[in-house]
Amino acid sequence: MPTIVVEVMPKAELLDPQGKAVAGALGRLGKTRFSGVRVGKRFEITVEGHADDAVLAEVQELADTVLSNSVIEDVVGIHVLEAPAGETH
Amino acid sequence: MRIGVVTFPGSLDDRDAQRAIRLAGAEPVALWHGEHDLHGVDALVLPGGFSYGDYLRAGAIASLSPIMAEVIDAANKGMPVLGICNGFQMLAEAHLLVGGLIRNDHGSFICRDQQLRVENTGTDWTGGFTVDQEITIPLKNGEGGFIASAETLERLEGEGQVVVRYVGMNPNGSLNDIAGVSNARGNVVGLMPHPEHAVEPGFGPDTADAMRSGIDGLGFFTSVIERTLVSR
Secondary structure, three states, rough: EEEEEEEEEEEEOOHHHHHHHHHHHHOOOOOOOOOOOOEEEEEEEEOOOOOOHHHHHHHHHHHHHHHHHOOOEEEEEEEEEEEEOOOOO | EEEEEEOOOOOOOOOHHHHHHHHHHOEEEEOOOOOOOOOOEEEEEEEEEEEHOOOOOOOOOHHOOOHHHHHHHHHHOOOOOEOOOOOHOOOOOOOOOOOOEEEEOOOEEEEEEEEEEEEEOOOOOOOOOOOEEEEEEEEEEOOEEEOHHHHHHHHHHHHHOOOEEEOOOOOOOHHHHHHEEEOOOOEEEEEEOHHHHOOOOOOOOOOOOOOOOOOOOOOHHHHHHHHHHHOO
């Protein structure tokens, strides 16, 4: 069964308090070469059958309407996972 | 008058909202997210809480609940709808209100008695206040930062759709200190602070007169009752 990955990030122009908190922790660990962190989401959607164009179009629609909120987030990537980890045939 | 309060999985303040409605003089009607039935109510409250644990985005999964189809339909036909905190997040996710709510800019949950200025008294839920009246009601949220595009903000400000604004301090990084907004028609209002927690002497915020005597939140509920009686 193919897996489709959808990646969502907070809009670049918005403050990302979660990323800011992680960046602060890195600073406290002395990791000074990293100047910023942004935290987003990755969804892995398992599909029955094949990930054809119709399925990808449906995922794109879900990504835009359910998985993300275009007021605060951007869908930055949708792709089919080539070799799902841990899956046996 | 009968006012419905929808309970979602993870709602916390549904009983408080019912109690506020009763104290204001209307009959509260408990509604369930999984039904497609508003039981003939005259107005609706979407209460605060953490529906679905704020998974996906605060209010996002609840905004897709079965009953939201009826809520959206009724709102578009003019029924008064008030979204408090998580309810505000649901209204934004359902596109009944513009803008979005993101994590507080300081990264922490905040709980305090918050001063607000009521700037629009033309909505179904604020008619009983005077313009620029300052009130104090509890605020408690982790994701209360109101954001919208520059264009949307300008329209909200220009059309007077900013209903309540934070005074004294901005508790969560909301743009333009916005605490609550309405739709163009004024029947749908959402706000992050909790009017239902300031409705009965002894249980509200402290005031200059006495501890816990603040009942500034009652006006939201009496306003909608008054509005509905007048329009009949």
